[in-house]
Amino acid sequence: MAMEKRQQQNRKKVCRFCADPKALIDYKDVRLLGNFITDRGKIIPRRISGNCAMHQRETQNAVKRARVLALVPFSTVGI
Amino acid sequence: MRRYETIFITPEAVADESVKETVEKMHGIIQKMGGKIVRTDYWGRRTMAYEIAKGRRGQYVLVVYVAGSDVVAEVERNLHINETVIRFHTVKIADDVDLATVEVEETKPGPSELFAERPQRRDFAEADMGDDSMDDQGV
Numbered sequence: 001m002a003m004e005k006r007q008q009q010n011r012k013k014v015c016r017f018c019a020d021p022k023a024l025i026d027y028k029d030v031r032l033l034g035n036f037i038t039d040r041g042k043i044i045p046r047r048i049s050g051n052c053a054m055h056q057r058e059t060q061n062a063v064k065r066a067r068v069l070a071l072v073p074f075s076t077v078g079i
Numbered sequence: 080m081r082r083y084e085t086i087f088i089t090p091e092a093v094a095d096e097s098v099k100e101t102v103e104k105m106h107g108i109i110q111k112m113g114g115k116i117v118r119t120d121y122w123g124r125r126t127m128a129y130e131i132a133k134g135r136r137g138q139y140v141l142v143v144y145v146a147g148s149d150v151v152a153e154v155e156r157n158l159h160i161n162e163t164v165i166r167f168h169t170v171k172i173a174d175d176v177d178l179a180t181v182e183v184e185e186t187k188p189g190p191s192e193l194f195a196e197r198p199q200r201r202d203f204a205e206a207d208m209g210d211d212s213m214d215d216q217g218v
Contacts, residue, residue, distance in 0.1 A: 069166065
């Protein structure tokens with residue numbers, strides 16, 4: 001039981017963009033970016049999303065660009 | 080030469096011809112200054128994630144082109160002046176593009192609406208405040 005739990009915790013997350021080189025990060029792809037923001041509009045950290053540093057940086061920049069164009073919210077609180 | 084893409088947003092109420100006019104003017108600038116238009120996508124009217132210029136919906140147009148940086152400056156200067164444009168954004172896609180190898184692409188549809196499906200929050204508050212005109216103010 002304890003063993004199982006530890007295995008669960010130790011399982012390494014794989015960056016989905018490294019796993020699939022065809023998956024490109026585009027700031028216009030609202031559906032994709034939706035996976036990397038919370039309901040409140042915050043960018044999901046790398047320790048949860050599992051992205052590698054390079055791809056996390058790319059998604060981060062993509063979300064920020066999308067926010068400027070109102071494709072993705074800055075915040076959903078108080079709108 | 081570099082490959083750029085510019086997206087601009089106009090309010091929902093702006094007529095389609097007016098948007099076309101803006102696009103044609105942009106095309107004119109790019110072509111006159113030695114650039115090449117790769118493709119132009121009309122995304123149509125879509126709900127924005129937040130309010131811009133007192134509106135929640137806007138018309139999006141994406142123009143992809145290959146040109147020098149001076150062209151971007153001129154295009155953005157014109158969008159600044161244009162009063163029907165409420166927001167624009169230019170992104171550099173690639174460096175060192177050879178103009179001769181650039182091919183014109185087909186138009187693509189815009190991204191699917193993610194936020195349109197979600198029920199609008201605080202609609203009731205907006206409805207209340209929206210009609211809060213000045214008529215009951217005396218004197």
